[in-house]
Every structure is written in C-alpha cells, then in structure tokens.
Amino acid sequence: MDETWQLVLDSLWPLAKGALTGTIPLTLASFSLGLMLALVVALMRISTSRVLSAIARIYISIIRGTPLLVQLFVIFYGLPSLGVTIDPWPSAIIAFTLNVAGYAAEIIRAAILSVPNGQWEAGYTIGMSRTRTLYRLILPQATRVAIPPLSNTFISLVKDTSLASLILVTEMFRRAQEVAATSLEFMTLYLTAAALYWVICLVLSTIQTRMEGRLEKYVA
Amino acid sequence: MSPKTGSPLLTVTGLHKSFGTNQVLRGIDFTVHEGEVLALIGPSGSGKTTALRCLNGLEIADNGVVAFAGGPSVSFHPDTRKKTASILRQRSAMVFQGHHLFPHLTVLQNVSIGPLEVQRRPKSAVLEQAAKLLDRVGLAEKASAFPSSLSGGQQQRVGIVRALMQEPDLLLFDEPTSALDPELVGEVLTVIKELAAEGWSMVLVTHELAFARDVADTVVFMDGGHVIEHGPAAQVLRNPGNQRTQSFVQRLLNPF
Numbered sequence: 001m002d003e004t005w006q007l008v009l010d011s012l013w014p015l016a017k018g019a020l021t022g023t024i025p026l027t028l029a030s031f032s033l034g035l036m037l038a039l040v041v042a043l044m045r046i047s048t049s050r051v052l053s054a055i056a057r058i059y060i061s062i063i064r065g066t067p068l069l070v071q072l073f074v075i076f077y078g079l080p081s082l083g084v085t086i087d088p089w090p091s092a093i094i095a096f097t098l099n100v101a102g103y104a105a106e107i108i109r110a111a112i113l114s115v116p117n118g119q120w121e122a123g124y125t126i127g128m129s130r131t132r133t134l135y136r137l138i139l140p141q142a143t144r145v146a147i148p149p150l151s152n153t154f155i156s157l158v159k160d161t162s163l164a165s166l167i168l169v170t171e172m173f174r175r176a177q178e179v180a181a182t183s184l185e186f187m188t189l190y191l192t193a194a195a196l197y198w199v200i201c202l203v204l205s206t207i208q209t210r211m212e213g214r215l216e217k218y219v220a
Numbered sequence: 221m222s223p224k225t226g227s228p229l230l231t232v233t234g235l236h237k238s239f240g241t242n243q244v245l246r247g248i249d250f251t252v253h254e255g256e257v258l259a260l261i262g263p264s265g266s267g268k269t270t271a272l273r274c275l276n277g278l279e280i281a282d283n284g285v286v287a288f289a290g291g292p293s294v295s296f297h298p299d300t301r302k303k304t305a306s307i308l309r310q311r312s313a314m315v316f317q318g319h320h321l322f323p324h325l326t327v328l329q330n331v332s333i334g335p336l337e338v339q340r341r342p343k344s345a346v347l348e349q350a351a352k353l354l355d356r357v358g359l360a361e362k363a364s365a366f367p368s369s370l371s372g373g374q375q376q377r378v379g380i381v382r383a384l385m386q387e388p389d390l391l392l393f394d395e396p397t398s399a400l401d402p403e404l405v406g407e408v409l410t411v412i413k414e415l416a417a418e419g420w421s422m423v424l425v426t427h428e429l430a431f432a433r434d435v436a437d438t439v440v441f442m443d444g445g446h447v448i449e450h451g452p453a454a455q456v457l458r459n460p461g462n463q464r465t466q467s468f469v470q471r472l473l474n475p476f
Contacts, residue, residue, distance in 0.1 A: 121278055122320035126334030126386060127309055136337065140324045 004185070008192050011179045015172055015196055022171025023200070026161045029093050031154055034100025041105035043134075046112060056105065063102025069163055071095045076167040092164040100157055107149045111142035144215040151208040155201050162197075172196060226254025228289055229421050230275070230312075230390055235284035235296070237270055244270045245281065246445035252390065252423060257416045259436035259453065260425045263468060266442040268425045272394055275423065276314050277305030288312075288389070312390040313383035317399050319375045321367040321382070327354065328363040331382045339386075346385070353381045357411050373404030377411055384415075391415065391422040398427060409435075429472045433457045441465045 044056035063071075076091040086094065115138050123133030165174035176193035180186045228251050235248040244267045252258050260268040273279035275286055280300050287293035292307040294300070321330050328350055335346045354360050357377040359370075367375055376396055383391055396412065397405040409431050416422065416435050426432055432439055432453060439456040441449040441464075449456050449465045460466045 116320075118316060118318055118320040119322065121314075122316065122322065124278065124306065125276055125309060125314040126382065127338035128334070132337070136333070137322055137324075141322075144324075 004188055007183060007185055007188050011176070011183075011189060011192055012196075014175050014179055015193055018170065018172035018175030019196060019200065022164075022169060022174070023158065023161050023197075026089075026092055026096065026164060026169065026171060027154070027158050030096030030161075031100055031157055033093070033097040034157075035104055035150075037097060037101035038104035038108050041101055042108035042112065045105060045109050060102050060105055063099055068095070068099050068160055069166070071099060072163055072167055088164070088168040091167055092161070092169045096157060096161065096164075099160075100153060103153050104150060107146050107153065108142065111146035112138060114145045115141045144212075147208065147211055147215065151204070155204055158200055158204065159197055226256065226421075228252070229254045229256070230289070230423075231285070231287045232271075232275070233285045233287070235271060235274055235281050235286070237267070237274065237279065237281045244445055245274070245284075248284070248442070248445075248447055250440050250447060250450060252421055255419045255421055256438060257421070257436045258423045258438045258440060259432035260423060260440050260442060261427070261429065261432060261468070262442035262448075267445045268442045269394055271442070272392055272423060272425050274305075275308065275390075276312055276392055277302065277308045278314070280305055309386075311388060312392055313386040313388035314392045314394065315376070315379050315383050315396050317395040319367075319372075319379040319399075321375055321378055323367055326364050326366055327359065327370070327378050330367065330378060331385045334382070335385050335387075350381070350385060353384055354378075357381055358407075371404060372400045373407045376400065376404075376408045380408075380411055380415075389421060391420055393422060393424040393426070395425050395427065427472065429457060429469060441468065443468070 041056045041059060044052040045060070047053055072092065072095045075086060075095050076088065079086060112134075119137055119141065120133055123137045124130075128136065161171055162173035164171055165177065168174075173193055176189045180189035183189070230252040232248060232250050235245050236243075237245040246267075248267070248271050250258070260272060262268045270279055274281045274284075274296075277294070280302060281296035282298055283296055285293065285295050286308060288308070288311045292310055294305050294308055296305070321327075322333070325333065328347070331354070332346050332350045335341045335349075336343060351360065351363065354363055357380065359374060359377055359381075362370060362374065362378075367378065370378065380396075393412065397408050400408065405428070409428065412422075412424070413431075413435050424432070424436065436453040439449075439451065439453045440447055441456060441460070441462070443464050449460060449462045451461075455461075456465060457469055460469055
C-alpha cells in the first residue's frame, strides 16, 4: 500500500507538469481561439445573408455531427496524405478550436437572440451603429446568458484535451501513460490523472460561480 | 394651452407602410411646428406607433417623405435601407413604452453613453449635463444605480433623460406610460408636461386623453392607417367633427 501512495506522490509532479505544459495551455489556446471563431460563426448564422447563414449552419452541423477523435485524426493523420503535414501541437489546437467553435457558436447565437430587440432599437436611437450596439450593448448582456453553457464547453474541453495524447501531444494523460508504462501500475496512474482533472475542473467551476455572481449585479 | 405657431419643424407626407399584406399606414400627412406638442391618438392597430417609428427610422416606410426643416429629409421607397433612414436620428430622440434602458449600465452610463461614444462630446460637459438633467427629473441620487433597482416610473424618467441628452429638436414618445403601474403614471406625465411648457417640440403616441387634452397643442386621430381628424387639441377631443373620433374619445373618457 505504501508503495502505491509513494507512486502517486512521485507521479504527481510529472502529471502536474503535463497539465501545466500540455493540458492547460492547450485548453486556453483552443478555447480563446474557438470563442473568437464562434462569435464570427454566430454572427454569420444570424446575419440576413442567406449564404453566410447557410455556411455557418453547415459548419456547425459537421462539427457537432462528427466525433472529436475523428476530427483530430483527420487533421493529424489524414491531411498528410493530401500533402499537408501539421505538427502534433498545432494539429491539436486547430482541431479543438474548430470543435469548440461549432458548439460555442450556437450558445453565442442563442445568447445574442435572448437580448430583447428593444435593446438594439435603443442603441440605434441614440445614434449607435449596428456594430457598436452589438459590442457595447448586446454582447455584454448576452455574456451573462452565455457563461453557464460556455463553462460547460470549457470544462468538457479540459477533459477532451486528453484525446490529444493519441496524436502524440505530451499533455497530462500522456504523462500518466508514460509513467504507467514503466511502473506497470495502470490503475494508480489513471486514477491519479483522473483526480487531477477533477481538481482542475473544480477550480474552473469556482471561477464560473464567481463570474456569474459578478454579472448578476444588475439583474433584478 | 393655446396652440403655438412656430415655423414648421417636421413635415410628414404620404406615409405608407405595409407588413406583408397588412396595410398599416395608408397615406399619413401632418406637420409639427417648433414648440408644438402633437398627440397621436387612435385605437390599437390604427398605425400610430408605426407612424412614430417611421419618424425615427426604426421602421422603414414603403412610401412617403419625412422631412425636417433644414434637413435631414428621407424619401421612403421600397429600396430604402435602414441606414439611410437612420439620419433622421440626428434631429429626433425616442422614448419607448418599455423604456429599454441598458440593464448592464448605471443610470449615469445609460444617459451619457450616446453623447460620449457616438456624438463624442467632451466628457466633463456631458457628465455635467447628465447630472443637471437627472436632478431635474428627481433622480440625482440614482446616478450610480442600475436600472433594475429603480421603479418603473423612475426608469421611464431615466429614459426621458437619455432622450434629452441627445439634444434633439424633436422628442418622440411611444406610449410612455402604458407599461407603468397606474400610481407611477403621474410622475412621468409631470416630467413630459414640464418639457412641453419649456417649449420642447414633441410627438406623443398616447392613450391618456385627459393628458393629451391638457398638454397637447394638436391632436391627430388615426384609424385604419388614415388620419381621420387633425386639429387643435381642444377641438378634436371636446368637439370631434368625425363620428369615429367621437366614439373613440367617448369610449376612452367614459370606459364604463
């Protein structure tokens, strides 16, 4: 038993290093890029242009209709056969960004539509353009609506980054596999990794609650 | 209140508007003079709110002209873009039925965001003006409050200040008290009445006939997308010439 705990303790640092240099930066990079892309897709989706709206719908449909693992493999293992070779890290960031954008676009679209039309009109009557109304008046209000579902997406992404281990990105789960392969203590290592994922997600949930509380201040 | 006889400020000619097959405006004409308070009354569905919204470019008429003396002027046709019509907002400001304050901004930010970010007026002047106007409507101490902490009447008074901060030549009111609890109506009407007495030009869509009789110089009675009667408030409301106006006024003044 002592040996098991010793192994857990010994593996904590390598795993934490995997989180700090793999899981967390991969999540942050993909999520921020994904959010930007999601905003663009959401705006295309609600635009009056039928072409833009159709492109956005098809994009969302493909992303949500295919497994993330398949998307990762297409980019990392599939594209080279078309002469496009991308390293593991950029492959992972591209795949996760595209994936997050597909889900977050629908969240952002719904959040924008949840802001009453009168808010747009009030913006227009005080002389604001559509763009300024969007980013000064509508998006700040939409954010409050979007934070709980976007937090879900974010937390899912933290765990989904473990799939990057399958395209040779050294993140936390890959570290766990490496240590497990030498110690042959698979159960211990995988549970340690699971616990660390759980801790990261607990921290994120706390941050989410704080943000919701801050944005709650102007709501009756 | 005696009719004021300023020079024409806004001329509306031949305004037509349909929503699908529903013809809401079938040729509306009226003129607002400097310092005139014009009340648009009529049964619901008569097109009065649509007409008001056309004056501000929130609705795009199919046909007709909305022209301010000295410009801007918009000739509506089926291809008119919202952007084109938005120049009307240079001269007019709107107070909505549901106030539409920005819930994520404080009262002070609500009333100063337009002057600061759109008109780009100097900050110190804008804040000073905002403080003065908020004080005028009795809300000086609410400057840093969020709209959700105000009563409906207070919210609508902030809405009026937001419109005044645009420094418009014409104030547009779309049923400013219809969404309010009855005991809060008075405080809003008082503010509007004071503005009228100060000489503001305004177009007011309202169901408060007693208020219209008291404050408006001119009353336009609309029904079925037409102007049925247009004249001095006392005449239209006390002694309507048209049968439809008569029965509408009777119904509103004596509902039971």
